[in-house]
Amino acid sequence: MFEEIYRKIVEYDVIVIARHIGVDPDALCSQLALRDSIRLTFPEKKVLSIGTGSVKFTQMGKLDKIENVNNALLIVVDTPDKKRVDSVSFSQFSYSIKIDHHPFIEKFCDLEFIKDTASSTCEILIDFILNSKLKCDANIAQTLYMGMVSDSNRFLFDSCTSESFGLVSRLLNEYSFSLSDAYQKLYLRPINEVRLEGYIALNMNVTENGLGYIKITNEVINEFSVDSASAGNMINNFNFIKEVLVWVTMTEDLKNDQIRISIRSRGPEINKLAEAYGGGGHKMAAGVRVKNFDDAMKFINDLDKLIKEYNEIV
Ligand SMILES: [Mn+2]
Secondary structure, three states: OHHHHHHHHHHOOEEEEEOEOOOOHHHHHHHHHHHHHHHHHOOOOEEEEOOOOOHHHHHHOOOOOOOOOOOEEEEEEOOOOHHHEOOOOHHHEEEEEEEEOOOOOOOOOOEEEEOOOOOOHHHHHHHHHHOOOOOOOHHHHHHHHHHHHHHOOOOOOOOOOHHHHHHHHHHHHHOOOOHHHHHHHHHOOOHHHHHHHHHHHHHOEEOOOOEEEEEEOHHHHHHOOOOHHHHHHHHHHHOOOOOOOEEEEEEEEOOOOEEEEEEEEOOOOOHHHHHHOOOEEOOOEEEEEEOOHHHHHHHHHHHHHHHHHHHHHO
16 A cells, blocks of 8 residues: 555645644654655655644644645645544545554545554654655654654653664664664653652542543643643653552643543453544543543543553553
């Protein structure tokens, strides 16, 4: 199917690359690396990567402004369902392609490449770019590597396979980029965030079933001078706690009048419950948005029951 995707890229002069709302490094790096690779290969084509950015990720590269386009190709990366595609009106496009590693939810593009065993969308793109006529350079290679490192949580997840490491090996071999520079771009953070992390560690509730959860209210967000997106992203720092099998942050997002729930697990699969609440994600890493903390606590109670059932079986 890579060949088919490549042919479509060749065919169109204008290409727009989009991804999911609530930008994260894999989604962002996917769209930036694919754009830069197409631009490098076909300098005459107009290629735009669009969507709402975040100041947190500006060091990874710059997004483009949304423009009205005609007879253009749309490529959606890292997004399993149509409602979560950021800033795209589908009717503008003549043809659409999806490239994703999330479990399948719905078909919304003409051509869909889904590999849910891949660690990240960037991993799929490394495979695609290295095995097609698309060009790459050290910068593009570093961007792809950053997305992969981020979505696999530094290769901690079982989603990393020998294939993943094989692709990284080829990428490093063919395009020497700086690893330490990549990690700085990904992990350098202000002291405020570290202090908030301390607050979460001190105040996390832990149930007897092994559910750790915390409300991060707007008051707390202001107290630590962080934004609600970076508060929500703290979730990945709380793995490997003996008493905590599943852990959740519930972050108040006043701007969008909602509570962003992030869930991680190293036991039961949690994405089905997330879907039942209108969210989604991977088996061990998912998210939900609800209206208020009351609804968030309903989710917490259901999740705690799910963990209890899991503990009874295991
Ligand atoms: Mn991803």
